[in-house]
Amino acid sequence: MxxxxxxxxxxxxxxxxxxxxxxxxxxxxxxxxxxxxxxxxxxxxxxxxxxxxxxxxxxxxxxxxxxxxxxxxxxxxxxxxxxxxxxxxxxxxxxxxxxxxxxxxxxxxxxxxAERTLRAEMLRDSLTGLPNRLAFTEMIEVAGRMPEAAEGDLATEHAVLVVDMLRFSRINESMGSLAGDELLITFARRLISALRSGDRLARTGGNEFGIIVALRRGMADALKAASRIQDAMSAPFRLSELEIKVECAIGLAIMAPGQDAEELFRNAQFAVKQAKATGRPQVYEPKEASLARRRFSIETELRRALDRDALNLFYQPLIDLKTGEVSGFEALARWTHEDRGEISPSEFIPVAEESGLILTLGRWAMHKAATTLASWDQEAGETLPFYVGVNLSAIQVARDDIAGMVGGALRSSGLAGERLTLELTESAIVQDPRRATRVFDALKALNATVAMDDFGTGYSSLAYLQRLPIDVLKIDRSFVTGMMIDPDSVAIVRAVLSLADALGMSTTAEGVESRELATTLAALGCVAGQGFFFAKPLEASHALDFWRSRKRKSRRS
Structure with a gap:
């Protein structure tokens, strides 16, 4: 009972x-x-x-x-x-x-x-019906557990391909989400048509697809798979009444024994980023990934260094080639990390530009340089007869309020505008000529001097030189250092000097590393020189002493 x-x-x-x-x-x-x-x-x-x-x-x-x-x-x-x-x-x-x-x-x-149904839904992309990101990770794990081939058989490896549909966001924005969904479904079908029996496909992101490819001939099979995918995407896609050409970036990573599935997928995604830059399928290279991790680490450490004011400005003298006196100093950022030691500007400046930290770094450098120049005036008891040059990146020109930043530095330091020279590269002009013109005009309104840095290495039109209020052309070191052995370099420098003279501009030669170069440049009519022959970049405490020593030397001569 x-x-x-x-x-x-x-x-x-x-x-x-x-x-x-x-x-x-x-x-x-x-x-x-x-x-x-x-x-x-x-x-x-x-x-x-x-x-x-x-x-x-x-x-x-x-x-x-x-x-x-x-x-x-x-x-x-x-x-x-x-x-x-x-x-x-x-x-x-x-x-x-x-x-x-x-x-x-x-x-x-x-x-x-019910659990199985729910799990199946969790592992399925609702739009394309393909396995989703979570399912793809499990698929990689299953492939990694496959038994090794018997002796005498060809070993079967696996590769993960990540395919990223380029410009999808623009298509989605211009044609609407329904057209975007239709394109994704059609794109997925074409991917399926490019696969062999046994290959596995998943939609791993909004416009990203993952593929597991079985390899019999190693990397050759993986590259052939990428080629088949590109061929399948070569024909235009028809959406409504439009035909759209869709390109894709493909990254590949070969599975290693015992490798973590997430790590393998990230490796393929990293290769996709490189593929976007090169325009062709890319295979994951550990060395490149190591460099990328270092760049990311430098970005993190640079942000902390800026927060702690742990960077320094060094000052490289610019010498008047006629009198031998110091006409100015170029302020150059230097970073000595407590663990890594000295980190080159050629390494941390590009990281700062890519991450947007260049805005913070640029503002710090501007105010630091102005404050230092004002302190030199105070120490000397007079307004010193030289200027300080500060570099501006194209990112700063595009995103920051340059005139407001420079004006603030002048007001806080008490300097007159002519004591600062702002150095911009040609790329800052080429990227957005109209904005560059506004920035140049605003700087001139502050009485600041404007210099075009690395002249001759970019693609600026001569019309810009005529139209923009540029005061100084700085001749790139690649031309200057070759003058003693290359007649073409001499001809280029001579042409730049003639152009500057015709436009009423002053000139500065970078990379002067010998007496012969300094003498030749002076004879050709170059106004100023900068380079290791005169001095390496100096700490702020030594720069004023250098100016005094050059002044005494010129008086004796």
Whole structure:
């Protein structure tokens, strides 16, 4: 009666002399047994409770230990007919030598099926029907666990390809999300057509797809797969009444034994970034990734250094080639890391520009240079007859309020505008000529001097030189250092000097590293020189002493 009142399938089992028997059961228990593969209570007793089967062994172990053990999960049948059960055991009082237990059977079939359905939905991309990012990671793990080929067979490796559809956001914005979805579905179908049997495809991001490719001939197979994908995408896509050419960037990474699936996927994604830059499929190279990690590390450390004011400005003299006196100093950022040592500006300046830290770095340099020049005036007790030049990057010109920054530095330091020279590269002009013109005009309104740095290495039009208020042309060192051995370099420098003279501009030659160069440049009419022949960049405390020494030297001569 007690068993019949229970809402779940239950029975009483008795255990004696290694034999288990069903002593009592309720109707639900009988129904559960009937719909299982054993079919009857006799069948259950014969196939499940005796012998060395899973259930029999589990029950005997439980009776022998006389402890509440873990529940037993088991599956009956397979495929779509499979049913899933959980057995729970609870001890009952013994009858002499007979041990007794209450066993309940919970049918978990509906629960398991719901879990599987939910998991399938979790692993499926709803738009394309392909496996999603989570499923792709599991697919990589499965591929990594595949057994090695038998001796004499060709070993099977695997590669992960990441395919990124380029310019998708522009298509989505201009044509709408429905057209974007249609394009993604069509793109996925074309990817499928480019795959071989056994290759696996997933949608791993908005416009990103991942592919697992089986390799028999190593990298050659992976590159052929990339080539097939590019061929499949060569024909235009038709959306509504438009035909759209869609390009893709492809990154490849070869699976190493025991490699983490997430790491492998990230490697392929890193290769995609390089593919976008080069315009062709790229294979992941650990060296390139190491450099990328270093750049990221430098970005983090540079941000901290700027917060702690841990950078320094050094000052390289600019020498008047006629008098030999110092006409100015160029302020140059220097960074000595407490652990890494000195980090070259050629390494941290590009990182600063890429990350946007160049805005903070530029403002710091501007105010630091102005403050230092004002302190030199105060130490000398007079307004010194030279200026300080500060570099401005193209990123600053494009994003920052240059005139406001320079004006603020002048006001806080008490300097006149002509004491500062702002050096801009040609790229700052070429990227946005109109904005550059506004910036130049605003700087001239502050009476600041404007110099074009590295002249001759960019692509600026001569019309810019005529139209923009540029005061100084700085001749790039690549031309200056070759003057003693290359007649073409001499001709280029001579032409720049003539051009500057015709436009009423002053000139400064970079990279002067010998007396012969300094003499030749002076003879050609160059106004100023800068380079290791005169001095390396100096700390602020030594720069003023250098100016004094050059002044005394010029007086004696």
């Amino acid at each position: 007690l068993l019949a009142a229970l809402p779940i399938a239950a029975a009483i089992l008795e255990y004696e002399e290694e034999r288990i028997t069903i002593a009592a059961y309720n109707p639900r228990f009988e129904e559960t047994v009937t719909i299982s593969t054993v079919g009857t209570l006799e069948g259950m007793n014969a196939s499940c409770l005796q012998g060395d089967g899973l259930i029999a062994s589990h029950l005997r172990d439980w009776f022998d230990d006389c402890a509440v053990g873990p529940d037993l999960e088991f599956r009956d049948n397979s495929g779509v007919a499979a049913r899933f059960y959980r057995l729970k055991l609870a001890p009952l009082p013994t009858r002499g030598a007979v041990r007794r237990a209450l066993v309940s059977v919970v049918d978990r079939t509906a629960e398991v099926q």
